[in-house]
Amino acid sequence: MKYRTFLTTLVLFLFSFNLGIFIISVASFKDTVHRAEERSLGEHYFITSALIKDFRAVESRGVHIEGSLASLLQPYSYLSGDQKVKLALYKGEQLAYSNRLEMVLPSRFLEPPKDGNRLVAMQKTGGHSYVIVSGKLPAPYDSYTMVYLYDATDAITAWKHMKNVLFFAGFILSCLLALALMLLLNRIFKPLSQISQTSRNIAAGAYETRLPVSGRDELSEMAQSFNHMAYEIQRQMTELIDAADKKQQFIDNFAHELRTPLTAIYGYAEYMQKAALTEDERLSAISYIMSESQRMQTMSYQLLELANLKNDEIGWEAQKVTGLFRSVQQTLHSKITEKDIQIEFICEIDAVWGDACLLQSLFVNLIDNAIKACSTGGHIVVRAAIEAGKKTVYIQDNGKGMSAEILRHITEPFYREEKSRNRRDGGAGLGLAICQQIVLRHRAELAFTSHPGEGTTVKVIFTTS
Known part of the structure; x- marks a missing residue:
């Protein structure tokens, strides 16, 4: 051209x-x-x-x-x-x-x-x-x-x-102007050549490639617009790659979580088929098979709940905070009593907007994790108050706490800080992933603060009135 x-x-x-x-x-x-x-x-x-x-x-x-x-x-x-x-x-x-x-x-x-x-x-x-x-x-x-x-x-x-002088001078001037025109066109088309090369680099996967921007003319504006487009492409491709990685990680973790109970179920079933068992041994094997089946059923329910949270609309109603706290306390009463946990509910706000069942599930999961983190005789404070003009619910425990590395992954599906402890407790690492989705569906924010040996504080910040 x-x-x-x-x-x-x-x-x-x-x-x-x-x-x-x-x-x-x-x-x-x-x-x-x-x-x-x-x-x-x-x-x-x-x-x-x-x-x-x-x-x-x-x-x-x-x-x-x-x-x-x-x-x-x-x-x-x-x-x-x-x-x-x-x-x-x-x-x-x-x-x-x-x-x-x-x-x-x-x-x-x-x-x-x-x-x-x-x-x-x-x-x-x-x-x-x-x-x-x-x-x-x-x-x-x-x-x-x-x-x-x-x-x-x-x-x-x-x-x-x-006449000859005019034509000769015209020839010399034409040569000079042809050279000047070529230099001018090279300068004008240089950004287009750079755009073409940069586009090829981006198409080849070098999403970080950018055009140099100099001056304040139309070409610099075009370069800025192109760089903005390249930035958006890079951002979206990064998000797609991260999403693909998370999906693959989800599938890998899900397959790993299924393998353990299925292996145990198959092993005990084969043991019952081939070995001569006493009644007590048979009942013990059946009990273990039922326990692992129950864990698989719980995991399937949680996965279904996680999928529904991403797609379904929620009902918006004013929910009394005291009523939510009372329901959570009743649900977790046996666990609180079993570990002799001292739990304190403080309510300084009247109500929050959202779905009653989802909010109750959110607080049950968060407080249940706090109970698991505490040793026998631990202390948990659940407080609803106004912070920076926003309604906020704090859940603070004096448990063992978590490192910064764990906090970065804590809401990922199937992520477990201690795989052995969570398997013992019957968890599959989906609880906080469900909590994250519930918070997002309520257009709220979920924040964790924790240090090893110093306990953990969870904040649910409501951005709606």
């Missing part, structure tokens, strides 16, 4: 430029010829007028004009002193007087119009260019024809030199 633009622009420029030089040359040539013709007409008129007076003076003295033509025309020889002017006087078609006239004139110059008009023409003969003026003398001398020739060769030669 750059070279097509260059050639098209150059051809148009050269055509226009040379056409302009041609027009100037033609106009200059016409002006040169016109000035030569004006000079020739003027001198022809002057000589003719003076010669009529001389003819009359000669006739008044009774002398014949034919015998005195040489002496009468001699005074006008000074006009041809520079070898540029030639005079000829014809009577009819017979040459009566000639002043160095070597050329043969066309017959039309020997018979000019009789109405007083004069013939003016340019004729080239013997390498010279002449302006020829031919006209009859006024009556009663209209049998005579005065021919005036002006050698305009020098003027024509000067015009040719000027």
Whole structure:
């Protein structure tokens, strides 16, 4: 495209430029010829007028004009002193007087119009260019024809030199302008070439590639827009890659979680089939099979709940915080009693907006995790208050706490801090993933603060009224 633009622009420029030089040359040539013709007409008129007076003076003295033509025309020889002017006087078609006239004139110059008009023409003969003026003398001398020739060769030669100089200067200027045009087009098309190369790099996977931005013109604005587009592509591709990685990790973790109970179920079933068992051993195997089946059923329910949370709409109603806390306490009463946990509920706000079942499930999961993190006789504080103008629910325990690495992954499905402990407790690492989805569905925020040995604080920040 750059070279097509260059050639098209150059051809148009050269055509226009040379056409302009041609027009100037033609106009200059016409002006040169016109000035030569004006000079020739003027001198022809002057000589003719003076010669009529001389003819009359000669006739008044009774002398014949034919015998005195040489002496009468001699005074006008000074006009041809520079070898540029030639005079000829014809009577009819017979040459009566000639002043160095070597050329043969066309017959039309020997018979000019009789109405007083004069013939003016340019004729080239013997390498010279002449302006020829031919006209009859006024009556009663209209049998005579005065021919005036002006050698305009020098003027024509000067015009040719000027024309050649113009075309040569035009050629040099055209070369310089062609070079300047190429440099200009290279500068203009450089961002397009960079965009093309950058696009190929991005298409090849180098999403971090950017265009250099300089200046504040339209090209810099285009580069900024392209960079913004590249940034959005990189961001979206990163999100897609992360999502794909998380999906693959989810599948891997899910397969791993299924393998353990299935292996145990198959092993105990095979053991029951092939071995001679006592009643107590048979009941123990059946109990283990049922326990693992129950864990698989719980995991399937949790996965279904997680999928539904991502797709279903929730019902928005004002929920009394005290009622939610009371339901959570009743649900977890046995676990609280079993570990002798001291739990304290503090309510400083009246209600929050959301779905009652989902909010209850959210707080049950969070407090249940706090109970698991605490040792026997631990302490948990559940507080609902206003923080920074937003309704916030705090769940603080004095358990073992978590490291920063664990906090980064804690809401990922199937992620477990201690796989053995969670398997013992019957968890599959889906509880906090469900909590995260419940919080997102309520347009709220979930934040964790924890340090090993110092306990954990969970914040549920409601951004809606």
